Amino acid sequence: MIDPLTLDQMRVLCAVAETGSFSAAARKLGRVQSGVSQAVQTMEAALGLSLFDRTRKTPVLTEIGAAMLEDARATLARAQSMQARARAIRDDLEPELKLAVDASFPIHLLMASLKTLRGEFPSLPATLFTEALGGAQETLMTGAARMAIYPIFGGPNADVSAEFLARVALAPVAAADHPLARLGRPARRVDLEAHVQLVLTGRNAYAQSVRGGIISPHVWRFVDQTTRLEFLLSGFGWCYMPLHMVQTPIDQGRLKRLDFLHDEPAPEFLLYVVCPRDRPLGRAGRWLVVDLRERLKSCPASFPPAMAAE
Numbered sequence: 001m002i003d004p005l006t007l008d009q010m011r012v013l014c015a016v017a018e019t020g021s022f023s024a025a026a027r028k029l030g031r032v033q034s035g036v037s038q039a040v041q042t043m044e045a046a047l048g049l050s051l052f053d054r055t056r057k058t059p060v061l062t063e064i065g066a067a068m069l070e071d072a073r074a075t076l077a078r079a080q081s082m083q084a085r086a087r088a089i090r091d092d093l094e095p096e097l098k099l100a101v102d103a104s105f106p107i108h109l110l111m112a113s114l115k116t117l118r119g120e121f122p123s124l125p126a127t128l129f130t131e132a133l134g135g136a137q138e139t140l141m142t143g144a145a146r147m148a149i150y151p152i153f154g155g156p157n158a159d160v161s162a163e164f165l166a167r168v169a170l171a172p173v174a175a176a177d178h179p180l181a182r183l184g185r186p187a188r189r190v191d192l193e194a195h196v197q198l199v200l201t202g203r204n205a206y207a208q209s210v211r212g213g214i215i216s217p218h219v220w221r222f223v224d225q226t227t228r229l230e231f232l233l234s235g236f237g238w239c240y241m242p243l244h245m246v247q248t249p250i251d252q253g254r255l256k257r258l259d260f261l262h263d264e265p266a267p268e269f270l271l272y273v274v275c276p277r278d279r280p281l282g283r284a285g286r287w288l289v290v291d292l293r294e295r296l297k298s299c300p301a302s303f304p305p306a307m308a309a310e
Contacts, residue, residue, distance in 0.1 A: 004042065004045075004046035005043065005046050005047070007075070007076065007079055008039065009039050009040070009042060009043040009046075010043075010072035010073075010075055010076055011029070011076065012025065012029065012036055012039040012040060012043075013039075013040060013043060013051065013065075013068070013069060013072050014069065014072055014073060014076065015028050015029055015036070016036065016040060016052070016059065017061055017065075017069050020058055021058050021059065022036045022037050022040070022059065040052065047068065049062075049064050049065075049068070050062055050064070050065070051064065051065035051068055051069075052065055081123060093121065093124065093282055093283045093284055094124070094146065094282035094283070094284050094285060096124070096125045096126065096127065096146075097117075097121075097124055097125070097126040097127070097146070097147075097284050097285065097288070098126075098127045098129075098144065098145045098146045098147070099126070099127070099128050099129070099145060099146075099147055099148065099149070099285075099288075100129040100131055100135070100136040100137075100139035100140055100144070100145035100147075100148040100149075100150070101128065101129065101130050101131065101136055101148070101149045101150070102130075102131060102132075102133070102135070102136045102148075102149060102150040102151060102271070103130050103131060103132055103133075103224055103225045103226070104151070104168060104225060104242050104245075104269075104271075105149055105271065106244050106245075106299070106302075107130070109292065109295045109296065109299075110292070112295060113288060113291045113292050113295055114126070114128070114288070116291060117284065117287060117288055117291065120284075120287060121284050121287075124284055127145070129144065129145055131150075132200075132202045132203070132223045132224050132225075133200050133201060133202040133223075134150075134202035134203075135202060135203075136148040136149065136150035137150050137274070140160070140274060140275070140276070141157075141159075146275060146276075146279060146281075146282075146285070147273060147274065147275045147281055147285050148273075148274045148275070149165060149271055149272070149273055149274070150271065150272065150274065151168070151269040151270060151271055151272070152270065152272050152274070153269075158277075159276065159277055160274050160275065160276055160277055161274070161275055161276070161277045161280065162272040162273070162274045163272060163273045163274075163289070164270060164271075164272055165271045165272055165273050165289070165292065165293065165296070166270075166271045166293075166296045166303045167268050167269075167270055167271075167303060167304045167305075168242050168243075168244075168268060168269050168270070168271055168302070168303060169242070169243040169244075169267075169268050169301065169302050169303065169304055170213075170240040170241065170242060170243065170267040170268055170269065171240065171241060171242075171243045171246060171250075171257050171267075172238065172239070172240050172257065172258040172260065172267070173232065173238065173239065173240075173241055173246050173250065173255045173256065173257055173258060174195075174232070174235075174237070174238035174255065174256060174258060175232060175233055175234065175235040175254065175255060175256075176253055176254055176255060176256050177235055178195075178235050178237075178238065178256075179195065180192070180195055180238050180258055181256035181258070185259075185261075186259040186260055186261040187258055187259065187260055187261060188260075188261045189215065189260075189261075192215045192216055192238070192260075193215060193216050193217060193218075194216075194218075195216060195218065195237055195238055196216065196218045196219070196220055196236060196237030196238070197214060197215060197216035197218065197219050197220075197237055197238060197239055198220050198222060198228050198231055198232055198236065198237045198238070198239035199213075199214055199219050199220065199221050199222070199239065200221075200222055200223075200225065200228060200239075201221040201222065201223060202223060203223065213240050213267060216237075218237075220236065220237060225241075225242070225245060228241075229241065229245060229246070232246075232255070233249060233254055233255065238258065240267050242302070243301065243302045244299060244302035244303070247301075247302065268304070273289050
């Protein structure tokens with residue numbers, strides 16, 4: 001059975017309530033008065049309720065009619081939102097921005113970019129996953145996210161499209177009162193091997209397979225960057241940290257950037273924007289990537305420019 005209630009009846013109800021009469025509502029809607037009256041009567045019959053008191057010179061909403069008016073307005077607003085989303089999808093805009101981001105990405109830049117994106121696409125809903133090492137990739141692969149930002153080690157999976165976004169500079173650091181920070185000379189490998197190294201890991205197989213940068217045989221592993229930073233500040237050990245996460249405590253004197261005697265290239269990792277190959281980024285995703293690139297340029301020390309095509 002087709003529901004006798006229609007969006008058109010709800011529009012008529014709102015118009016009569018807002019203009020104060022059937023004739024004024026008819027003029028506003030560009031209809032004849034009899035058509036407006038018929039629409040209201042049909043709605044009342046479908047609900048089994050009287051929406052207007054017609055004993056007065058002009059129709060007045062009943063108490064029940066006032067309640068139904070609020071429901072009608074809410075229904076019309078939801079329908080308009082649905083129509084706007086459909087138009088956006090036809091125009092290559094995602095129905096929802098579902099983004100998974102590795103926790104090493106600077107949250108303040110992401111927040112600023114997403115705030116601007118909200119102004120560009122005000123009706124676009126969003127879901128944001130901030131993940132530990134390997135988590136953003138896993139969230140993308142399960143389909144919970146449509147796009148992701150994470151470091152790739154050893155090349156991207158054949159099922160995804162990966163676009164280089166930024167180099168993330170890493171800095172070897174320890175608490176200001178840690179023995180390595182008080183050496184008074186560049187640290188040798190034997191110095192580093194004597195102390196606990198705080199290493200980032202994850203719960204999935206991908207994260208646990210990443211072994212780069214481990215020097216000390218004494219290792220404590222952490223799933224998230226924030227906890228590792230707290231242990232670092234408390235003097236539990238030393239580690240490589242994304243420079244943007246430790247620059248403030250370095251400036252405050254709480255952490256010290258370590259100098260190494262052995263000649264090794266400056267540590268860094270590469271962040272990529274990744275999406276399924278069969279589901280390329282929509283208009284909002286592409287806009288977000290361009291905006292993030294511009295914001296990353298303002299932090300060249302933490303995010304060095306690409307030196308060659310990635």
